[in-house]
Structures are given as structure tokens and as C-alpha cells.
Amino acid sequence: MFRILEIGTDGLVVTHQGKEHIAPPPEGFIRWVDVTAQDEAQLEVLRTGFQFHPLALEDCAHFDQRPKVEEYGSYLFIVTQGFVVEGGSVENLKILELHTFLGSNYLVTVHSEGIDALDAVWKRAVGDGLLMRRGADFLYYLIADRLVDGNFPILDLVTEELESLEEEVLSEPQRENLSRIFELKQQLVCMRKVLSPQRDVLAALTRLDHPYISNRTQHYFRDVYDHLTRINESIEANRDLLSNALEAYLSSVSQRTNEIMKHLTIMSAVFLPLTFVVGFFGQNFHTLIGLPQWMESNGLMWVMIILCAIIPVVMIIWFKRRNWV
CATH class of the missing domain: 3.30.460.20 (CorA soluble domain-like)
Incomplete structure (x- = not known):
């Protein structure tokens, strides 16, 4: 036009x-x-x-x-x-x-x-x-x-x-x-x-x-x-x-990913000693040297329970003092 x-x-x-x-x-x-x-x-x-x-x-x-x-x-x-x-x-x-x-x-x-x-x-x-x-x-x-x-x-x-x-x-x-x-x-x-x-x-x-x-x-x-x-x-x-x-x-x-990895690492660190404790007391032996009939001991069972409760608390307190958490 x-x-x-x-x-x-x-x-x-x-x-x-x-x-x-x-x-x-x-x-x-x-x-x-x-x-x-x-x-x-x-x-x-x-x-x-x-x-x-x-x-x-x-x-x-x-x-x-x-x-x-x-x-x-x-x-x-x-x-x-x-x-x-x-x-x-x-x-x-x-x-x-x-x-x-x-x-x-x-x-x-x-x-x-x-x-x-x-x-x-x-x-x-x-x-x-x-x-x-x-x-x-x-x-x-x-x-x-x-x-x-x-x-x-x-x-x-x-x-x-x-x-x-x-x-x-x-x-x-x-x-x-x-x-x-x-x-x-x-x-x-x-x-x-x-x-x-x-x-x-x-x-x-x-x-x-x-x-x-x-x-x-x-x-x-x-x-x-x-x-x-x-x-x-x-x-x-x-x-x-x-x-x-x-x-x-x-x-x-990247910072968010690092934070996620940090928390996952802390969780892994907390469960690592628990895995050792549970694995130790879960051994398939009826007797151990110095601990006869240990699989039937109520005292050892309480030791395992107390360790499983105390270890995470102690580790978290330690992480906080080190400013890791």
C-alpha cells in the first residue's frame, strides 16, 4: 500500500x-x-x-x-x-x-x-x-x-x-x-x-x-x-x-549441594559406630573367650542398648563443638 x-x-x-x-x-x-x-x-x-x-x-x-x-x-x-x-x-x-x-x-x-x-x-x-x-x-x-x-x-x-x-x-x-x-x-x-x-x-x-x-x-x-x-x-x-x-x-x-552432602556425611558418620556395635553383638558364636554363654546375657544386651543410645548423642555434641553442624 x-x-x-x-x-x-x-x-x-x-x-x-x-x-x-x-x-x-x-x-x-x-x-x-x-x-x-x-x-x-x-x-x-x-x-x-x-x-x-x-x-x-x-x-x-x-x-x-x-x-x-x-x-x-x-x-x-x-x-x-x-x-x-x-x-x-x-x-x-x-x-x-x-x-x-x-x-x-x-x-x-x-x-x-x-x-x-x-x-x-x-x-x-x-x-x-x-x-x-x-x-x-x-x-x-x-x-x-x-x-x-x-x-x-x-x-x-x-x-x-x-x-x-x-x-x-x-x-x-x-x-x-x-x-x-x-x-x-x-x-x-x-x-x-x-x-x-x-x-x-x-x-x-x-x-x-x-x-x-x-x-x-x-x-x-x-x-x-x-x-x-x-x-x-x-x-x-x-x-x-x-x-x-x-x-x-x-x-x-553448589552451596546447597555441599550442605546436603554435609548432612548425609554426618548421618553416615553417626551410623558407622552403631553399625560396628550392632555387628559385634550380632556375631553368630555361642561362646566367646572370657564370655561363656554371652548370647544369653541380659547385661551385655543392656550394654549394647546403652551404647546405641549414647554414641549418637556424644558424636553430635562433638560435631557441634567442632562447628561441623
Whole structure:
């Protein structure tokens, strides 16, 4: 689906639909063409109207590109990505990808599904002619800024979940904590793979010397670059926190295992002398040297009972004095 936003020399913002305006605007006009759910026919219309390079249009047909900026003579081809969480849960992290053609007086955006950041800028531009007058490069800045800033709430959710995980791991670690730690780590790696090269893209936009990126807009791109730097630093900090949570989990599990082994060892140590006593008095001999008819002696039976009662008590007291229990 095509939708077109345009402002002319009269300062009025006009919206169009259809294919007749899929071309660079006349002198003094600024045009924004937005394409949603693109297909081969729509990309062919873009190629015919704007004479875009086939390689750039081929990238638009497959939304699995790395953030990048490429120069094609009279325009830039920029791939920008962002993230959104569905249902307010970090588990439902979704990548948004936007392909942009930026010329001196036109902006063409291509995306496979709706992007809230782009729609918000579109609505703002419809009602504000001065915004359109600032140029196509400024429109792209507004979109990129909203896409980048949308990562801050996501990282806040990750941080909150990390803090909750740390509390659970330190109090009572569960196997579910380990799987959640690895899920969060995978999501942070995904964000880093996208936002780290995107920072390089914004850095390049602040240095490019082209007539369709004004010096004034380059200052705004530097602000977006600073935001991306903060986001990447936050991702690295959260990765460190995840590593600490993983170490805390493994340490807690190891300590718990050691405690279990300690109690089992103490029980074995207590029953070891009892086993000797019971085994000694359970010998299958009717007479022993110095103890004739010992199997029928009530006194020896009481000795065995007393030993079985006293030995565990004495050993536990000894363990406590040695701080083993």
C-alpha cells in the first residue's frame, strides 16, 4: 500500500494515494512516500518512478538486513531497526525493520508491517507544515529518534526482571531461573547485534557531506547517536548483571549441594559406630573367650542398648563443638 505526504510552495500539506505521485517531486516541493507490506509490483513502481538501484530494491524485498547506510549518487539507502515488546513482556521481543531512501527533497520508507514510531511522525507531519518544511532529512531524523528511544523502556523491563531474578536466585534458586537467565541473555545479544551496527550508521550520518543532509540536521543525528551509545552501554551492563546472576545461581546450587552432602556425611558418620556395635553383638558364636554363654546375657544386651543410645548423642555434641553442624 502506498501513501504519500507532500508540501508545496504554498505551505499546505497534502496527502495522496495511488501511483501517479511515485516520483521525485518538483522543485520547491518535499514528498514522503510510505510503502507498507511491499511486494514485487510495488517495488517495480518505485524503481520506475525514482530510478532506484536494483540492489537497494532487492534489499527491500528481504527484511533480514543488517543496519547500514549506502550512497547511491543522488540518494542514501538506510536500513534502520528497532524493537517492540508485545503484551508488555520482554519474552515477546520483536524486531522492527525500516528501509529508507533519503534524497534532497524526498523520503521513501519501506516496511513490511506497521511501525508506531513512523505512524506517529506521519500524523505529526500531516498537521504541521513547518515540520515538513524542515526537509526530508529531518523527517528521517524524527523516525530514527523515535525508533531508538523506544529501546529505553525495553531495557527498563529487562533491568526490572534482572533484579527480580537476582532476588530469587539468592533466596531460593530454581531450575526455571537458569532457563530465564539464558533467555534474557539471548535477547540482549539480539539487541546488541542490531543496535551496535546501528550506532555506526548514525555516526556515519553525522559525518556525511551531502546536500540532502543539512548541517543543522547532522546535530540532531548526533543526539540520536548519543542515545544509541547509552543504550549499548546499558546492554553491556545488563549482560554483566546476567553473568553475575548466573554465577550466583551456580554458587547457590553448589552451596546447597555441599550442605546436603554435609548432612548425609554426618548421618553416615553417626551410623558407622552403631553399625560396628550392632555387628559385634550380632556375631553368630555361642561362646566367646572370657564370655561363656554371652548370647544369653541380659547385661551385655543392656550394654549394647546403652551404647546405641549414647554414641549418637556424644558424636553430635562433638560435631557441634567442632562447628561441623
